[in-house]
Amino acid sequence: MAPLKAFSSLLLAAAAAARQCSLFQIPVEISSRQGQFRKVPVEGNLDVGAFATRFNEFQKNYTATLLQGYQTLQGKYDISAQYCRPDSGSSGSIQLLTHGIGFDKTYWDLDYNNYNYSYVNTALAAGYSTLAIDRLGIGNSSHGDAFNEIQAQAEVEALNAVTLKLRNGSIKEIGASYHTVIHVGHSFGSVQSYWLSALYPENTDGLVLTGFSVAAQFLPYIVAGWNLHSARLNQPLRLGNASDEGVRKLVSQYNVDKGLVPGLQRILGAAGLDLTSDDIWNAVATTEVLDLITGYNETVFQYDYPSGYLVSSDLTALQYAFLYPGNYDIGIALAGETTKQPVTVGELLTIGSSPSSSPFTGPVLVITGEHDVPFCGGNCYANLPNSTAENIPAGVAAAYPKSSAFEAYIQPGTGHGLNFQYNATAGYEVIQKFLASNGLGA
Missing domain, CATH: 3.40.50.1820 (Alpha/Beta hydrolase fold, catalytic domain)
Structure with missing residues (x-):
């Protein structure tokens, strides 16, 4: 795909x-x-x-x-x-x-x-x-x-x-x-x-x-594999309450569906870096860049989690934790990353306390x-x-x-x-x- x-x-x-x-x-x-x-x-x-x-x-x-x-x-x-x-x-x-x-x-x-x-x-x-x-x-x-x-x-x-x-x-x-x-x-x-x-x-x-x-x-x-981040920082607008309008407007220029990869390709090309769209896609989708873009997207629901809500760092952490390589569609993995939810410190401290x-x-x-x-x-x-x-x-x-x-x-x-x-x-x-x-x- x-x-x-x-x-x-x-x-x-x-x-x-x-x-x-x-x-x-x-x-x-x-x-x-x-x-x-x-x-x-x-x-x-x-x-x-x-x-x-x-x-x-x-x-x-x-x-x-x-x-x-x-x-x-x-x-x-x-x-x-x-x-x-x-x-x-x-x-x-x-x-x-x-x-x-x-x-x-x-x-x-x-x-x-x-x-x-x-x-x-x-x-x-x-x-x-x-x-x-x-x-x-x-x-x-x-x-x-x-x-x-x-x-x-x-x-x-x-x-x-x-x-x-x-x-x-x-x-x-x-x-x-x-x-x-x-x-x-x-x-x-x-x-x-x-x-x-x-x-x-x-x-x-x-x-x-x-x-x-x-x-x-x-x-x-x-x-360890989650490489945990503060949810508020990992996806700032979606999971936190970031309000930097300037950053939001900048990122919104590169809508992830329509213009992100071509936009980055133009910027990198002007700098003398001739990367294919697949190269750029791989760099964006499998690093924390994807989460920052998701987190500053004005259209997503804002959960406004307080401090102490933690989240896995990126798509590679999600694969390690949840998906067996070779037996999943990358599209559904991306859906999981862009809609992910956090864990609280209190949950981690008490998860082993069941009868x-x-x-x-x-x-x-x-x-x-x-x-x-x-x-x-x-x-x-x-x-x-x-x-x-x-x-x-x-x-x-x-x-x-x-x-x-x-x-x-x-x-x-x-x-x-x-x-x-x-x-x-x-x-x-x-x-x-x-x-x-x-x-x-x-």
């Missing part, structure tokens, strides 16, 4: 399959017992790099170093959601979709290439309704203090609050209750779905944990890419020391000793971001088949 055509495709919103979808905010009230951390500088990128260095130090616990005590966070928040149901109507079964770090709710309904990668469309075709949410603190959901408010436990409580509203029919935009709620997560969203099943096992009927394992030793791989096991008695499916980095170190077929499981995802079975059915499936040729890979829909079908065969069909 030619580079400019790949980028142009990001700007095209095609009609999806027949369905009924709506966007709205779900108000929730939560009470969360969680950490109180000492704040350290994380506004500048060098400070963010220093945080990552200390977080990853071998045989040290930076969470414990910063922990000053505990607090009970109480508050009212809004959770942004996309609700979809088949044209045929609701069956009474719904899949509650929770995204991972680096994404928002659109991870489940990617519009790239005429929605060919949409998980939502597959679930709707199987008869389910879906509710995809932006996790608390991310996207169009309420934001908050990056150290002591937006932590894993608070997000689990928000997820549970949404679950209860689905069950009791108190989401007015939906206007119905669901007797069967299946929690489907990706990555940190899977961590939170697992966590919910441990704290509130009666509130879920089935679990699908994608991009997941219980192996915690690979978290430093991903924190060690769950009393959940329903069916559990784990589906993880063969080359998943954050949960398998890049090789999910490996055997961990002191584990009798046949592979890393299979080790999750020990955390669900009472489950009625457990399956660990490794998606071949796939990285951590399963929905972005060429074979994404094959994994989607594995999920629907598992649910149907374990009494949770729509």
Whole structure:
């Protein structure tokens, strides 16, 4: 695919399959017992790099170093959601979709290439309704203090609050209750779905944990590989609140779709540098230049994240973290980079605090890419020391000793971001088949 055509495709919103979808905010009230951390500088990128260095130090616990005590966070928040149901109507079964770090709710309904990668469309075709949410603190959901408010436990409580509203029919935009709620997560969203099943096992009927394992030793791989930046600086207008009108006007002259590469080609040619459009494209798309252009684009939504919201540096970091080389379309990777979302310091400090096991008695499916980095170190077929499981995802079975059915499936040729890979829909079908065969069909 030619580079400019790949980028142009990001700007095209095609009609999806027949369905009924709506966007709205779900108000929730939560009470969360969680950490109180000492704040350290994380506004500048060098400070963010220093945080990552200390977080990853071998045989040290930076969470414990910063922990000053505990607090009970109480508050009212809004959770942004996309609700979809088949044209045929609701069956009474719904899949509650929770995204991972680096994404928002659109991870489940990617519009790239005429929605060919949409998980939502597959679930709707199987008869389910879906509710995809932006996790608390991310996207169009309420934001908050990056150290002591937006932590894993608070997000689990928000997820549970949404679950209860689905069950009791108190989401007015939906206007119905669901007797069967299946929690489907990706990555940190899977961590939170697992966590919910441990704290509130009666509130879920089935679990699908994608991009997941219980192996915690690979978290430093991903924190290092992200080459974390301050979100406010990486994409200044989109993720921050930069207001330099002069810079905005300058960058807008080189619209990424229509004139960036030819414009740079003219400038470089005048300086005696004769570079092809492919050379320039590669330099722009695979470095932080792309993020600066995206970040100063006047047309994008402004999230205005506060200090302490961190984001991966560029497209190469995204590939390392989420995509297996050779098995993805560069266009969808660019879409992921230009729409990426951050992680908070508080999330990183608390991501490993989930319970060690769950009393959940329903069916559990784990589906993880063969080359998943954050949960398998890049090789999910490996055997961990002191584990009798046949592979890393299979080790999750020990955390669900009472489950009625457990399956660990490794998606071949796939990285951590399963929905972005060429074979994404094959994994989607594995999920629907598992649910149907374990009494949770729509």
